[in-house]
Amino acid sequence: QITLKESGPTLVKPTQTFTLTCTFSGFSLNTGGVGVGWIRQPPGKALEWLALIYWDNDKRYSPSLKSRLTITKDTSKNQVVLTMTNMDPVDTATYYCAHQYSSSSRHFDYWGQGTLVTVSS
């Protein structure tokens, strides 16, 4: 059974750098084709893809946020970490991590419960 869970601060001050951790089970990020992505959703708004890391450590970032994002993985801990710099109130959102099972079908079949991050002074 695949599960993912996001953890990190729920309140961040403007200009700060924040880090979210996705801890997963039920799959290995060493398996060919597998990826873990980060998606966010501001309150009442649409989903926005942020970043994805593949089993081979290849990484992709949203073009609009690329300069502020870093995604890494620790396969020994079954974790994927997202770092975002220079936080702003518009970054207030629920942040999800999600599993992609194959490069041949690039959708997210399992999602974490999400964590609401509020950016405020």
Added chain:
Amino acid sequence: SYVLTQPPSVSVAPGQTARITCGGYKIGGKSVHWYQQKPGQAPVVVVHDDSDRPSGIPERFSGSNSGNTATLTISRVEAGDEADYFCQVWDSNSDHYVFGTGTKVTVL
């Protein structure tokens, strides 16, 4: 960057058919995935790769994709289908993932 456009809302009576569109340039050449999101919950994929249903998703959910429009069809709509629905593609040109603007389905 690639843009996916959905109608903000669709209303449908119970037992009727709801059709949710997702417009994008030559989207027919891409694989489209659809997610259902109920209030306070994470999204759940209901259709992937244009028309495939994950196990556990009712046959009432189906998808099609051609030209510049992909469509999610919900047949025999039930009250429990009331949710937000998002389409998603992987844009091979940029190697990025894109979500649609989202559609709120209301069951009258």
